[in-house]
Amino acid sequence: VPLVESGGGLVQPGGSLRLSCAASGFTFSRYIMRWHRQAPGKERELVASITSAGGSTYPSDSVKGRFIISRDNAKNTVYLQMNSLKPEDTAVYYCSAQWLSLPTYWGQGTQVTVSS
Numbered sequence: 001v002p003l004v005e006s007g008g009g010l011v012q013p014g015g016s017l018r019l020s021c022a023a024s025g026f027t028f029s030r031y032i033m034r035w036h037r038q039a040p041g042k043e044r045e046l047v048a049s050i051t052s053a054g055g056s057t058y059p060s061d062s063v064k065g066r067f068i069i070s071r072d073n074a075k076n077t078v079y080l081q082m083n084s085l086k087p088e089d090t091a092v093y094y095c096s097a098q099w100l101s102l103p104t105y106w107g108q109g110t111q112v113t114v115s116s
Contacts, residue, residue, distance in 0.1 A: 001108070002026060003095050008110030011085055015114070019080040021095030021107055028076040029053070031099045035069060035080045037091035037112075047093070050078065063089075085114045 007019040019035070030052055038044040048069035049058040057069050068081040078095055090113050097105040 002105040003097060003107035005093065005095055005107045005110040008093060008112045010113045010115065012116050013085060013087060013114055015085050016081070016083045017085065017112060019082065019093055019095075019110060019112070021078045021080075023076040023078070023097060023105075026097070026105065027099075028097070029073040031097040031105075033069075033071055033078040034096045034098070035067075035078075036094045036096060037089075038094070038109075039088075039091040042091075044094070045091075048080065052099075082112070085112075087114045090114050 002025045003021055003023055005021045007017060011017050032052055034049045035047040036044050037047050047060055047063055048067055050069045050071050054071045059067055066084045071078040092109040092111050094109045095107045
């Protein structure tokens with residue numbers, strides 16, 4: 001399995017979680033990494049992207065100022081630090097890896113539930 005997410009769980013509104021996505025079987029440092037999420041009954045949504053060397057990040061408007069994407073190429077891992085969580089952040093969170101026009105790798109997802 002090329003991508004494995006972890007770190008999801010149940011958190012109260014206003015709380016924080018850090019998701020991890022561990023990569024294997026490909027040259028991680030070449031790939032643009034992204035986090036996506038999908039809430040029940042909704043389409044999958046792009047949450048944040050990070051360039052291969054980690055020099056640039058692109059959070060979506062819905063999470064800007066609250067979520068931070070980062071990566072450690074030495075550990076083949078991408079992270080999503082989620083702060084000030086809201087109930088509407090509840091979703092299954094997926095990471096993906098893309099390089100040039102090659103097929104995108106996807107993880108199996110990790111559930112995040114924000115509820116009191």
